[in-house]
Amino acid sequence: MRLQNAGLLALSNVLLVQAVPRLYTPTTTFSEAETVTPAVVPQTNVTSHGPFTGPPATTTGALSTTVTASSIPALPPAPNSFNYTADGKLHAPQPAPFTPSGGIGTNGSAPVYRVQSDFDYQSLALALYQEWIELDLFHWGLQNFTVEEWEANGINAEERFLIEYMADQEIGHATVISNMLGPQAPKQCTYNYPVSNVREFIDFNQKLTRWGEAGVYGFLPHLNSGPAAQLLLQSITVEARQQLIFRQFGGQFPMPEWHTVGIPQSWAWSLLAPYISSCPSNQTRLVWQNFPALHIINQPNPARINGSDAWNETTGGWANTLSTQNISRSELCLHARNKTLDCAPAISQNRSIPLSYPGRQVFLKWDSPGQLVGPNNSYVTSTTVREPRFAAWVSQLNVTYSPLLNVSTRDNTAYTFQPNASTWDNDPAINGTMFLALTDTNLTVTPYNLTMLNPHVAALAVYQAG
Numbered sequence: 001m002r003l004q005n006a007g008l009l010a011l012s013n014v015l016l017v018q019a020v021p022r023l024y025t026p027t028t029t030f031s032e033a034e035t036v037t038p039a040v041v042p043q044t045n046v047t048s049h050g051p052f053t054g055p056p057a058t059t060t061g062a063l064s065t066t067v068t069a070s071s072i073p074a075l076p077p078a079p080n081s082f083n084y085t086a087d088g089k090l091h092a093p094q095p096a097p098f099t100p101s102g103g104i105g106t107n108g109s110a111p112v113y114r115v116q117s118d119f120d121y122q123s124l125a126l127a128l129y130q131e132w133i134e135l136d137l138f139h140w141g142l143q144n145f146t147v148e149e150w151e152a153n154g155i156n157a158e159e160r161f162l163i164e165y166m167a168d169q170e171i172g173h174a175t176v177i178s179n180m181l182g183p184q185a186p187k188q189c190t191y192n193y194p195v196s197n198v199r200e201f202i203d204f205n206q207k208l209t210r211w212g213e214a215g216v217y218g219f220l221p222h223l224n225s226g227p228a229a230q231l232l233l234q235s236i237t238v239e240a241r242q243q244l245i246f247r248q249f250g251g252q253f254p255m256p257e258w259h260t261v262g263i264p265q266s267w268a269w270s271l272l273a274p275y276i277s278s279c280p281s282n283q284t285r286l287v288w289q290n291f292p293a294l295h296i297i298n299q300p301n302p303a304r305i306n307g308s309d310a311w312n313e314t315t316g317g318w319a320n321t322l323s324t325q326n327i328s329r330s331e332l333c334l335h336a337r338n339k340t341l342d343c344a345p346a347i348s349q350n351r352s353i354p355l356s357y358p359g360r361q362v363f364l365k366w367d368s369p370g371q372l373v374g375p376n377n378s379y380v381t382s383t384t385v386r387e388p389r390f391a392a393w394v395s396q397l398n399v400t401y402s403p404l405l406n407v408s409t410r411d412n413t414a415y416t417f418q419p420n421a422s423t424w425d426n427d428p429a430i431n432g433t434m435f436l437a438l439t440d441t442n443l444t445v446t447p448y449n450l451t452m453l454n455p456h457v458a459a460l461a462v463y464q465a466g
């Protein structure tokens with residue numbers, strides 16, 4: 001009763017609360033020694049970096065078994081999809097107080113945190129390859145650049161500690177995924193980064209973490225194992241924060257979109273594999289496709305004052321991360337004195353000159369299939385598309401097509417114009433760090449069935465729209 005009265009008094013009169021006698025006094029908290037500390041997965045500080053130089057791989061290509069059809073046929077919605085009456089009323093008895101009927105994994109069965117299908121295994125194994133590269137990449141950057149180089153890019157010791165902490169987070173992520181996969185979980189590899197200075201490192205990270213998070217969002221709701229999805233979700237939300245923080249380090253607006261895009265596993269693997277140089281010899285292989293690289297000739301360069309005014313300023317196809325090589329000091333936004341043009345690390349930065357915009361002419365070049373990529377050069381890029389006809393702009397909740405113009409299948413070049421599309425009123429669909437695929441058809445796909453586009457993809461890139 002006294003407690004309740006205190007509450008009422010607090011609501012009605014703050015002064016009276018002071019007259020209520022104290023019900024308990026805080027005491028010192030005694031903390032005991034931790035009892036059990038679960039072990040993390042074995043990892044080392046990878047010391048070797050650079051392109052793969054070993055002998056040709058004995059096993060090449062994606063993991064495969066009997067394949068029953070060339071693609072999954074499109075079908076109408078599953079039966080009963082429209083049965084539930086969404087009217088805010090309860091339509092079935094409640095299994096317990098305060099508990100509505102329905103849901104998946106809600107009947108009291110103990111959750112089992114392990115993969116339950118090939119789909120689950122291959123998806124989590126892909127996510128694990130991603131966590132491993134991040135663990136090494138963040139450490140590598142901290143060791144590779146001098147304090148002077150970091151400071152010259154406006155990233156101080158406390159901020160570098162944040163990068164160190166983000167690397168350590170990956171140990172937890174790699175551990176939880178390895179535990180759900182079991183003993184054959186992929187191990188740490190060695191890597192080759194398209195990075196020669198701090199600014200390029202930040203941009204590579206901001207793009208790599210974007211396909212890391214988007215790659216997981218694409219498969220998470222399709223996993224057979226709800227418990228595995230739960231734990232992976234609780235890692236990938238941290239990855240999402242990392243992506244945002246790397247954008248802030250690069251002086252970009254932290255999140256210029258209302259929804260984060262999801263992509264198919266084969267897209268994430270296509271973007272990731274080129275930066276893995278070698279893995280342990282008996283490493284578990286993946287089933288996913290490696291699409292040929294798309295090169296965005298005039299990929300917007302966030303290191304420039306006018307980021308849109310960039311030609312051949314990437315470090316290569318697929319990720320299309322920025323190169324600072326041909327930018328003069330006066331063109332770098334890091335040094336801009338004008339506050340509407342600068343891009344020093346900040347919680348938020350507005351750019352008065354947009355990186356990209358509707359109607360922008362985008363020049364494209366793509367690789368032919370058959371290229372060796374990935375760990376030990378043991379995967380092969382492939383596509384069944386003979387001639388691409390559309391650019392698919394994949395961002396937020398949307399896939400928006402623009403026709404390819406001046407297509408040359410001899411040079412593998414074309415151009416297109418950035419479409420003017422919105423997700424919702426006042427939310428331009430095409431913004432931020434997103435994806436561009438060349439396709440032979442403009443298939444209608446939505447976030448949950450984007451994978452149906454794979455048989456039509458000719459080449460793939462990250463596009464820097466904002």
Ligand SMILES: *[C@@H]1O[C@H](CO)[C@@H](O)[C@H](O)[C@H]1NC(C)=O
Pocket residue numbers: 043044045139
């Ligand atoms: C890796 O190096 C960092 C310092 O750069 C160190 O703190 C960490 O313990 C090392 N990790 C391993 C597994 O050796």
Ligand SMILES: *[C@@H]1O[C@H](CO)[C@@H](O)[C@H](O)[C@H]1NC(C)=O
Pocket residue numbers: 074075443444445446449452
């Ligand atoms: C994908 O889903 C949408 C509905 O959200 C449907 O209209 C479309 O036909 C589907 N695409 C394919 C290729 O199945």
Ligand SMILES: *[C@@H]1O[C@H](CO)[C@@H](O)[C@H](O)[C@H]1NC(C)=O
Pocket residue numbers: 080083
């Ligand atoms: C859904 O509706 C259809 C037709 O109205 C009916 O035949 C079917 O039994 C319903 N299914 C469920 C699970 O209620």
Ligand SMILES: *[C@@H]1O[C@H](CO)[C@@H](O)[C@H](O)[C@H]1NC(C)=O
Pocket residue numbers: 104105106107108109
């Ligand atoms: C509870 O749901 C699981 C699937 O999530 C199912 O396999 C199991 O049979 C269900 N248990 C009972 C008692 O209905």
Ligand SMILES: *[C@@H]1O[C@H](CO)[C@@H](O)[C@H](O)[C@H]1NC(C)=O
Pocket residue numbers: 049050143144145
């Ligand atoms: C930075 O990494 C590159 C590429 O791996 C290497 O060539 C260079 O020696 C490294 N520099 C330092 C200071 O570690």
Ligand SMILES: *[C@@H]1O[C@H](CO)[C@@H](O)[C@H](O)[C@H]1NC(C)=O
Pocket residue numbers: 183184185186187282283284
């Ligand atoms: C590779 O072989 C080593 C040594 O036999 C073993 O410990 C490890 O689990 C194997 N890894 C995979 C992925 O099978």
Ligand SMILES: *[C@@H]1O[C@H](CO)[C@@H](O)[C@H](O)[C@H]1NC(C)=O
Pocket residue numbers: 253256257354356357358428430431432466
């Ligand atoms: C992208 O988002 C930023 C931040 O909201 C906004 O200023 C900019 O106008 C957007 N770009 C486009 C092309 O809409």
Ligand SMILES: *[C@@H]1O[C@H](CO)[C@@H](O)[C@H](O)[C@H]1NC(C)=O
Pocket residue numbers: 306308309310353
């Ligand atoms: C930025 O560069 C683009 C492409 O060259 C050009 O069209 C635009 O006018 C430039 N904007 C400014 C403000 O200089």
Ligand SMILES: *[C@@H]1O[C@H](CO)[C@@H](O)[C@H](O)[C@H]1NC(C)=O
Pocket residue numbers: 297311312
């Ligand atoms: C960019 O590279 C392409 C070929 O890769 C070349 O044709 C073009 O001239 C280059 N443009 C500039 C401005 O360097």
Ligand SMILES: *[C@@H]1O[C@H](CO)[C@@H](O)[C@H](O)[C@H]1NC(C)=O
Pocket residue numbers: 338339340341352
């Ligand atoms: C800063 O840049 C903006 C956009 O280019 C321009 O409108 C403004 O005049 C500049 N301000 C100064 C003080 O130079």
Ligand SMILES: *[C@@H]1O[C@H](CO)[C@@H](O)[C@H](O)[C@H]1NC(C)=O
Pocket residue numbers: 397398399400421422423424429
């Ligand atoms: C983008 O996605 C939203 C949500 O699915 C949809 O309502 C909207 O029409 C889409 N916009 C375009 C241009 O496709």
Ligand SMILES: *[C@@H]1O[C@H](CO)[C@@H](O)[C@H](O)[C@H]1NC(C)=O
Pocket residue numbers: 401442443444
């Ligand atoms: C596909 O392109 C055709 C014209 O080439 C157009 O009529 C149709 O609306 C487009 N569909 C989508 C989903 O973009």
